[in-house]
Amino acid sequence: MILRKYYPTIVLSDIHLGSEHSRTEEVTRFLKHVDCDRLILNGDIIDGWQLKKSGKRWKQKHTDFFKVLMKMMEKRGTEIIYVVGNHDDFLDSLAPFKFSNISIVKDYLLKTRQGKRYFVTHGDIFDTVTTHMRWLAMLGDVGYTFLLWLNKVYNHRRERQGKPYFSLSQEVKHRVKSAVSYISEFEKELVRLAEAKHLDGIICGHIHQAANVWYGNVHYLNSGDWVESMTALVEDEQGEWDIVTYNNNVQLYADAV
Template sequence: MKTHFKTLVISDVHLGTKGAKAKEIARFLKQYRCDHLILNGDIIDGWQLKKSGSWKRKHTRFFNRVLKMMENHHTQVYYLRGNHDDFLDQILPLQIGNLRIQTDLIYESNGKKYFITHGDIFDSITTHLRWIAYLGDMGYTFLLWLNRVVNHYRFKRGLPYFSLSRYVKSKVKSAVSYIDQYETELAKMARAKGCDGIICGHIHQAENRMIDGIHYLNSGDWVETMSALAEDHEGNWQLIFYNEIDFKQLQTPEISQFKKESDLPENDLLPMKKVAFDRPGEDLNPPTFRIG
């Protein structure tokens, strides 16, 4: 039996680009079951699709996997808008069965409240100076291309995956400073909304730590680090990295420290309330949904 989480959070898949690890994330989702799947922005890269990106069959398979989770396991799916999939502004908020598409939400579980947002609304460059954001996106796209070339040769030599772009970001002082400021500002926003923590993406930097009493969680991405956030049925959060998963072990009964589906009571979930609201920044106390 596969590992069963209460909630999985993934972000920054950037489907439609060459750097998207569509096969890997589809395989990842095939190994796990969850009550709630939160797609926290930049799942589809509309910016690249307008320019040089292309949609592949493997990109469609990702959504096929999500649909199977909804159909076979009754997974509740929340697709939150990011800056690269801002075309969703034309339809949100929208609810179709177990799928909700919206701006952001407040998630309440085991007595704690988390504000969940992609994170671009706190990035003044992306929000107010869009042409600079596009320019930066071009440079980042080149860095990801170089990352693929480097890892192609590393694979041939039997070496493990190496995230070149993550290494560069860790060495550039301005990038390190930006990330620190970004995380601090998000923690402040969570406190302003009366939440215990914040869950975001956007900067492709997976993290799970406390900032001034606020639980800061970043799900990372699926073009570099290939990471996700997972919450067990006791409210504990952890980061999962694809390259650290032993897929053979996952097929055995003794697969994880987390609870299995058979261990859960039949009525583990309480009825959910509507959680979408129209635009960020208009309401510091948006609706919540409660689990367990």
């Protein structure tokens, strides 16, 4: 019998089903070990850009992921909110859509038990490259995919040497000044939106960089991704937020932030 950890709200983003680098089995296993009242899928769950490529196809593991979602809705009454991102923008024409306890939306206003209000958006609309220069965004996606391939090769070698997993692409993000500046500006832009709407916080994804920080009175949360870091945002019963990181032993570690 699986013992499930309960959270009122769980937020996942950037799973990229269809990409060879998606940690699909891991996120499916993660969902089998948690219970929640509300599951927010905050964009880029399906990678339409990758599935359009020659030779790419829908696999059984992708279907298994959605079977778990259906079971969560049917057996446990979980409400699922699917916020459309840029890699799954083929769903744009459906939003807003609601059937039973699943919704497809472009953004979402989350009200917590404590009365806090968070604006939920994938975040791509605040990225000038993805909104105004799609061709450049897709070119950047090719570069990122190559970096993930290098990351995979590098970590296979580390595994043979008995060393732990190390995210090469995350390290590049931290070391390259332009990447650090981009992340900082992205966060500040979203914080300004929350301030303009007089909200308590913002929840996003898109940049594959999990975060749980405060900008003044605005709470900035980013759920990370399931390509490299395998992270989720969780709200506990006291209304506090944590980033949890999955590992292959099906243990969840709350990050100290």
